[in-house]
Every structure is written in C-alpha cells, then in structure tokens.
Amino acid sequence: MSGVFPAPRRMTRRLGTVVLAGQAPVLFLAALGAWALVRVGDPSLAARYFWVGLGLTVACVLAAGLVRTRAGIAFGWLVQLATLACALVLRPMIVVALIFGGLWMVALVQGRKMDDLSERYAERAGPAHPDDEAPTQ
Numbered sequence: 001m002s003g004v005f006p007a008p009r010r011m012t013r014r015l016g017t018v019v020l021a022g023q024a025p026v027l028f029l030a031a032l033g034a035w036a037l038v039r040v041g042d043p044s045l046a047a048r049y050f051w052v053g054l055g056l057t058v059a060c061v062l063a064a065g066l067v068r069t070r071a072g073i074a075f076g077w078l079v080q081l082a083t084l085a086c087a088l089v090l091r092p093m094i095v096v097a098l099i100f101g102g103l104w105m106v107a108l109v110q111g112r113k114m115d116d117l118s119e120r121y122a123e124r125a126g127p128a129h130p131d132d133e134a135p136t137q
Contacts, residue, residue: 016064
C-alpha cells in the first residue's frame, strides 16, 4: 500500500487539504441544489438527496483532516469517486467531479514533487546556522 498511497509529506498534505476544503462547500451547495430541484416532485427523495450530499460534505471535511495519513489519502480518493457517482443523479456534478478530481490528482503528484525538491535542497544547503551543526570532539 505504501507504493500506491505513500505517506504524505508537508506540501502534499497542504495541497490535499486545500483541495478537499475547497470541495466541501461546493458539495454542500450541490446538496442544496439537488434538494431544491427534486422537492417539488418527491419531497422524500429530495430529503434523501440532501442528506446524502450533506454526508458527502462531512466526509470531505473528514478526509481533509485525515490527509496527513495514508488512510486519509485513500479516503480522499473515495470522496472523489463518490462525487463522481453523484453525477448519476445530478448531471452537473460531473463537472464538479472532474475539476476536483483533477485538482486532487495534481495536489498529490505535484505535492510529492515539491516535497522531493525541498528535501534535496535541504540536503545540499546543509545546516541553516553554525549552531545547528553537531559539535566535533
């Protein structure tokens, strides 16, 4: 599992959290939109759509909090797949799923690259202050 979902480092965590935190309000507004569109014809179905959308919003917030772990990355992918599945009911959700799914992928790929570059830079630069060096005897 470590190859597919490596332990996220600093920038990967930050970028992933930003994507999921930005996705949560969009999902909430989509839940409200689905509820408003369907409530005229079938109020019980409208309530179900709202609660499912609200649950997905909460899952998105939880994934944003857990993104510092491998399980959080996997949970973030599940949120992206669930967002895509919402397009079966509310067609415009395909656009939301494609945008945030793409951002999620970019956050993971570019975050890893940024973390690698930062580590290489830190290795080349050495200690920041002379006091940081270990004393030699």
